[in-house]
Amino acid sequence: MHAEAVAGIVDRVVTRYRREPNNMLQILREVQEACDWIPPEAIDRMQVVLGVPRTKIEGVAGFYSFLYTQPRGKYRILFSDNITDNMQGNRALMERLCSSLWVEPGKVSEDGLLSIDKTSCTGMCDQGPALLINNIAITGLTAARIDEIAELVRNKVPLGEWPVAFFQVEDNIRRADIMLDSRLQPGDALRAAHARVPSDGLLSSNMRSWREGLPSGIGGPAAMLDEIKRANLRGRGGAGFMTGLKWEACRNAPLKAGQQRFVVCNADEGEPGTFKDRVLLTSYADLVFEGMTAAAYAIGARRGFLYLRGEYRYLLEPLNAVLERRRQEKILGADILGIPGADFDIEIHLGAGAYVCGEESALIESLEGKRGTPRNRPPFPVTNGYLDQPTIVNNVETFAAAALIALNGGEWYAGIGTRQSAGTKILSVSGDCERPGLYEYPFGVSIRQVLTDCGAQDVQAVQVSGPSGVCLSPAEFERTIGFEDIPTAGAFTIFNHSRDMFEVARNYVHFFQHESCGFCTPCRVGTSLLKNLMDKLHNGCGSPYDFAEIEKMNQLLQSMSHCGLGHTACNPVLDTIAKFRPAYERRMAQKDFVPAFDLDQALAAARQMTGRDDPGAHIIKEEFGEDA
Amino acid sequence: MSQTFILDGKTIPFADGQTIMQAATHAGVFIPHLCYHPDFKPHGSCKLCTVKVNGRQTASCTMRAIAGMVVESDTPEINAERLALTQMLFVEGNHFCPSCEQSGNCQLQATAYHLGMMSPHYDHFFPNRAVDASHPDILLDFNRCILCSLCVRASRDVDGKNVFALSGRGIKTHLIVNAKSGQLADTNFSLDDKAAHVCPVGVILKKRRGFAVPIGERTYDKQPISATVDVAEGN
Numbered sequence: 001m002h003a004e005a006v007a008g009i010v011d012r013v014v015t016r017y018r019r020e021p022n023n024m025l026q027i028l029r030e031v032q033e034a035c036d037w038i039p040p041e042a043i044d045r046m047q048v049v050l051g052v053p054r055t056k057i058e059g060v061a062g063f064y065s066f067l068y069t070q071p072r073g074k075y076r077i078l079f080s081d082n083i084t085d086n087m088q089g090n091r092a093l094m095e096r097l098c099s100s101l102w103v104e105p106g107k108v109s110e111d112g113l114l115s116i117d118k119t120s121c122t123g124m125c126d127q128g129p130a131l132l133i134n135n136i137a138i139t140g141l142t143a144a145r146i147d148e149i150a151e152l153v154r155n156k157v158p159l160g161e162w163p164v165a166f167f168q169v170e171d172n173i174r175r176a177d178i179m180l181d182s183r184l185q186p187g188d189a190l191r192a193a194h195a196r197v198p199s200d201g202l203l204s205s206n207m208r209s210w211r212e213g214l215p216s217g218i219g220g221p222a223a224m225l226d227e228i229k230r231a232n233l234r235g236r237g238g239a240g241f242m243t244g245l246k247w248e249a250c251r252n253a254p255l256k257a258g259q260q261r262f263v264v265c266n267a268d269e270g271e272p273g274t275f276k277d278r279v280l281l282t283s284y285a286d287l288v289f290e291g292m293t294a295a296a297y298a299i300g301a302r303r304g305f306l307y308l309r310g311e312y313r314y315l316l317e318p319l320n321a322v323l324e325r326r327r328q329e330k331i332l333g334a335d336i337l338g339i340p341g342a343d344f345d346i347e348i349h350l351g352a353g354a355y356v357c358g359e360e361s362a363l364i365e366s367l368e369g370k371r372g373t374p375r376n377r378p379p380f381p382v383t384n385g386y387l388d389q390p391t392i393v394n395n396v397e398t399f400a401a402a403a404l405i406a407l408n409g410g411e412w413y414a415g416i417g418t419r420q421s422a423g424t425k426i427l428s429v430s431g432d433c434e435r436p437g438l439y440e441y442p443f444g445v446s447i448r449q450v451l452t453d454c455g456a457q458d459v460q461a462v463q464v465s466g467p468s469g470v471c472l473s474p475a476e477f478e479r480t481i482g483f484e485d486i487p488t489a490g491a492f493t494i495f496n497h498s499r500d501m502f503e504v505a506r507n508y509v510h511f512f513q514h515e516s517c518g519f520c521t522p523c524r525v526g527t528s529l530l531k532n533l534m535d536k537l538h539n540g541c542g543s544p545y546d547f548a549e550i551e552k553m554n555q556l557l558q559s560m561s562h563c564g565l566g567h568t569a570c571n572p573v574l575d576t577i578a579k580f581r582p583a584y585e586r587r588m589a590q591k592d593f594v595p596a597f598d599l600d601q602a603l604a605a606a607r608q609m610t611g612r613d614d615p616g617a618h619i620i621k622e623e624f625g626e627d628a
Numbered sequence: 629m630s631q632t633f634i635l636d637g638k639t640i641p642f643a644d645g646q647t648i649m650q651a652a653t654h655a656g657v658f659i660p661h662l663c664y665h666p667d668f669k670p671h672g673s674c675k676l677c678t679v680k681v682n683g684r685q686t687a688s689c690t691m692r693a694i695a696g697m698v699v700e701s702d703t704p705e706i707n708a709e710r711l712a713l714t715q716m717l718f719v720e721g722n723h724f725c726p727s728c729e730q731s732g733n734c735q736l737q738a739t740a741y742h743l744g745m746m747s748p749h750y751d752h753f754f755p756n757r758a759v760d761a762s763h764p765d766i767l768l769d770f771n772r773c774i775l776c777s778l779c780v781r782a783s784r785d786v787d788g789k790n791v792f793a794l795s796g797r798g799i800k801t802h803l804i805v806n807a808k809s810g811q812l813a814d815t816n817f818s819l820d821d822k823a824a825h826v827c828p829v830g831v832i833l834k835k836r837r838g839f840a841v842p843i844g845e846r847t848y849d850k851q852p853i854s855a856t857v858d859v860a861e862g863n
Contacts, residue, residue, distance in 0.1 A: 040808055055793030055806040062795030062804075354797070371794070376672045376690040518775070518794075518801030519673050525716035528799045529750055556712050559685045560675045596751060 003041040009034045010045040021052045022387070024060050024369030028067055029310075029352055033134075036076075037068040063371040063517075065119065065353030066135055066310045075114040075153050080130040082121035082272045083507040084430045084493060090129035093146050094118070100150040114153055120355060120511055121272035122311040125430035125493070126172050126437045134159060135313040138166045167314065171279045172437025175453060177424045178416065179287070179400055180440045186286045187331040189406040193294050194337060196223040196409075224298040225251065228402060230410025232422040237266060237358070237395035238465060238489035243402065246392055249382040251299040253390035262391040263296045263304035263344075265399055266363055270309055270355035271466035272511055273491030276426040277396040279438055281308070281315055284400060285322040289346060291399030293332060294406040296344040299392060304346040307363050310353050319348055355515035359563050360393040362517065373519045374563040397426060397490070417443035421482035429454045431494035439492075443482040447472060450481075450492060458496045461580065466491040467508035468568035471501070471575035501580035502587060505572040506534045512569035523566030526557045530570065536596040543590040551577070631695040635679075636702050640693075648688035648699055649677055658854040659701050660710055660739050662717075662828055663776035664689040666858075668785060671777055674717075676710050676739065711743040719750045720799070722757065722771035723829075729838035730830030732846030736774060738853035753799075760805070762813035765835055772830040773803050779832060782823035791817045803831070 013030045017023035027050075031042050043057050050057075061067045068076075079085070079094045094105065098116050103109040106117050124130035127139040136159065138149070145166070152162055173180050229244030250261055265288065269277040280288055292304050308315065323346055326332035336342040349367055351357050357366045361375035364386050385391020394402075401423055405413045414422045421443035427450060430436045434455030441450070451459055462472045464481070465488035472479065472486075479485050495504060513527040530553050533546055554570035561567050577584055600619045607617050632639045635652055642651035647670065652659050663674040672690040679688045680700040688701070700706065717723075717736060725731050760768040775794060780803075783791040791812075795804045807814035818824070824832055843849070847856065 044808065053790035053793075053806055054808065055790050055795075055804055058804055059793040059795045063797045065797070371797075376670075376687075514798065516798040518796065518798040521673070521675050521713050521716055521774075524775075524799055524801065525720045528720075528753070529716070532751065552712075556709055560678055560709055560713065562672065562675070562687075 001035060001039065001041075003044075006035060006039055006041040007045040010042050011049060014046065014049045019050060020369075021050050021056075022367075022369045024050070024052070024057065025064070025352060025366060026349055026369070028057070028061050028064075029350055032067060036074055037071050040069075043069075060369065060371055063354065064310075064351070065514075067352050071108060071112060073108050073112055073114040074156070075159075076134050077114065077116045077149075077153075078119035078122075078132040079116070080120075080122035080124060080128060080132070081118040081507075082125055082128070082511075083504050084125040084273065085121070085129045086503075086507060087431065087499065088129045088141075090141070093129055093141050093143065096143060097146050097150055100147065101153060113156070119311075119353065120270065120514060121274075123269055123275040123278050123309070124169065125273055125275060125428065127170055128430075132311060135310055136167060137169060137311065137314055139169055169278070169282070169314070170437075171283055173279065173440075174429070174435050174437040175439040175441065177440040177442060178404060179397075179424055179426065180284070180438065182284075182287060182404055184287050184290065184403065184407065186290065186326060186329060187337070189290045189403045190293055190297070190331055190337055192408075193224045193227075193297060193406040194220045194339070196220060196227065221298050221300065224294055224406060227405050227410035228298065231401075231405045231413035232410075232420075233398065233401055233405060233413065234421065234483060235395055236397035236401065236425070236489065238271075238468075238487065240483045240487050243394065243398055246382060246394070247295060247299050249380075250385075250390045250392045253383040255390065259389045260303065261299050261301040262386045262389060263292050263299070263301045263346075264360075264363070264367065264386065264391055264393040265292055265304070265306045265346075265396055266358065266360065266393050267312070267396050268307050268309045268351050268355075268358040268363060269312075269396070270358045270515075271468065271489055271491055272508070273428060273430060273463065273466045273493040274489060275428045275430075276438055276490045278312055278315070280396050280400055280426075281312065281319060285319055286326070287400045287403045288396055289322065289326060289332065289399075290406070291401070291403035292346060293336065293344055294402055295392060295394070295399065297336075297342070299390075301392075302343050302345070304344060305367055305386070306346055306348045307357070307367060308348055308350050309357075310351045313350060316348060316350060323348070354517070355511075356517040356563070356565055359565065362563070363393060364391065371517075373517050374565075395489075418480075418482050418484060420484050425481055425488065426490055427481070427488070427492040428490045429492045429494070432456060432459070432496040432499070433494050441481065444480050446478055446480050447486075448477040451477065451494065454494070456494045456496070459494055460497045460499060461495045461501055461504075463491065463493040463495070463504070463572070464488050466493070467511055467572050468564065469571070471504075471572060471579060473579040500583060501576045502537070502583035505576040506538055508572035509534045509569070512565065516565060516569070520560075520562035520566065522557055522560035523562065523569065526553055526561075526566070527569050529553055530557070530573070532596060534573070537584070537587040539596070539598070540587070540589045541594050541596055541598075542587045543593050544588060545593045547584065547588065631693075633693050633695060633697040633699060635699045642693040646693050648679060648681070648691050648693050651693045652688065652701075653857055656857055657701075658857040659688050660742060660853075661689060662735055662739065662774060663778065665778050665781075665826060665828075667822075667826075668778065668781040671781070674713070674774065674776055676713055678706065678709065680706060707743055710739075711745055712749075714740050714743055714745055715747075715749045717774050718745075718748045719752045720755070721773060722752075722754065728772065728830045729833060730772070732843050732849045733841075734830055734848070735828035735853065736772075738848035741848070742853050757802070760810075760812050762811040763817060763835075764813070765819045766812060766817065766824060767833045767835055768803075768805070768812055769831055769833060770803060774829055775801055775803070776828060778826040778828065779803070779823045782826045783817075783821060786822040789816055789821065789823070791815050791821070791823060 108115045129141040130139045233243040234240040354372045357372040359374045362372040366372040381391045426440045513531040516523045516527045518524040640655045661677040663671045670689040672687040677688045757770040780792045
């Protein structure tokens, strides 16, 4: 591509993003969609038209897994490598495609046509194995489908002409409750919220938001906040912070001149094994946007963002269409419901392959077009969020619940679930069961109940809330989902007795190593060291010494890391060591310490270069056995 | 400065807005650190300065002092963790002190001595990092980079040049320079820049001056790093 053509693309994209450096990530992403990568000429041009130094652009581009500053081919294939994909045989399928297309994993083909690599969980665990091709999901991979893909790539068939069935993504709703059964008429929740007069009892202490955001005389915003508080709604992203408190803190945060408040929906559903937000955004987008609008109404915000993970790129156009329809219906945009001054609009920003951006302050950095590094806290986003202005960040499911509360009231909602955990929770069930998919339950459901409902048999373990959650053994299956017992962001991954829990933990450790942002020393280096230790055990070089090292590393990561990623990176290992110790003990092949370094493996490159594979080109391990 | 907190049993006065690190430095108490520099906005990334505040660990360079807080720093437990972090930094890059011209002036080396580091403990990563000798006055040896981002902050906030930035992610995070060629010679970097003088290790080196001060007579040859705490820096 010529430099002028690239510059033309950059100009078009940059103009559409109002020449704002805050939109850097979106600009880079769109330039790549047009150019297949981000060529140096594009950065040249961005430097000029955005007035941003090259270092900053390259720093951002280098952070995100899905942005390429080196050519990666016309077809960029990434196999989802979650543990569920592994269990469904993704590794063999990837090898099949690699050998069929004569390409090495991680490398670009000789002719520059394609590349094949692995990526973190793409949120298709209930219909895997899955892959992304140019960031668009293909599900339900089989050997036959892989062969078809190879043929299409070989014949250079444009992606738009590939069979539609490849890109089919199912909702798989298996159990619906108040949320998945809600049939909200767009606008109804807002109308209900607006109609609700301020009640005495919990009435908020001030009326700031409607003084600033809406004309005086309307008590709805304060009443909306009261309903959220009355509902005892807690954040669905995992941490379970009281939503009402968060909103109130944001609403009460002072604004400096020219500042405003922001509503951000965290749809960076990156926790391996979670896919509920994908379904909510596919089939319940109105509920989510309505919840965001209700939140904006309550806190007095005029702008909102949906931060959508890059793996869900295929949802961008449908979601934008929903937003456009809502604008037409006057339930988004200017003068919502005909109320003068009730202005709120939502913009969708896409991520680009960085799990850490699910952490709210990293998400805000990413929204600002920066590297997704978690901020130092305090201050918190409710006072110093997007562009240093008061911001609420809530999970997709939290906003959907807020819409239901706006419609039906907080008392109704608080009556569902348990004392400390009001409402329902959607579980993303996958792994060894007959019916993977979404299960919505009132809080308080037992693990055993879920296992029975989804047809899971011979269960060895359940990983609740993904790698950063907890791993449960059968003795704990009477425990319940809820903030009183097992809080969860939604992942529910089932392992039967044929699964090796050490390998499950090893997959998760690899995940954290890949997703560490690299900001702080303990997580950046520690996750790599932990990965090396787990690999060492896997390779049969493990000894009690390494086991002790793993435990020490876990301690260090927990106490010294900058954010939750590092704090939880060792959870899967700690849990499986505690509950599935034999899986580790099997790996203690060595009584005494042996190095991880494999002499014979070190000669592999030389063997490949010389084309030799005779005994003389190998170092046999026995020769350097225990006595060596 | 009427407010105080307790650091390892000692009463430390502080002014509003001061961090634990600033107040401690001002009081002449050393807390190990690598990415912190009094002239720049704290980064909080190396985590060497982690202390325990009311039982919870936090970076002292970013944590504001609060009246009455009880802070532990110089304890065997915390120092053991600091030592592990230092060892991690050693194995992550390529640090061969005996052949490094910064030996004796290097904060990483001095911190390792301070913490009693006898070996790198972990397996070396031996990353493959190129050296950039393109600039007439300055050599960049990325092998020793600890990603403290002091040069990034200095160039951006003081020099107004943005010569340096971090790119990549995770263990692949690395320092880049502001040129299409990736070469320092093609940037507007100069020996007069603040960023040329803030590297705590041996990445940004002045050419032809490597041994102007002989080994044995350098900053940390004369006194341990813990004795170099500059009280004035705490202001």
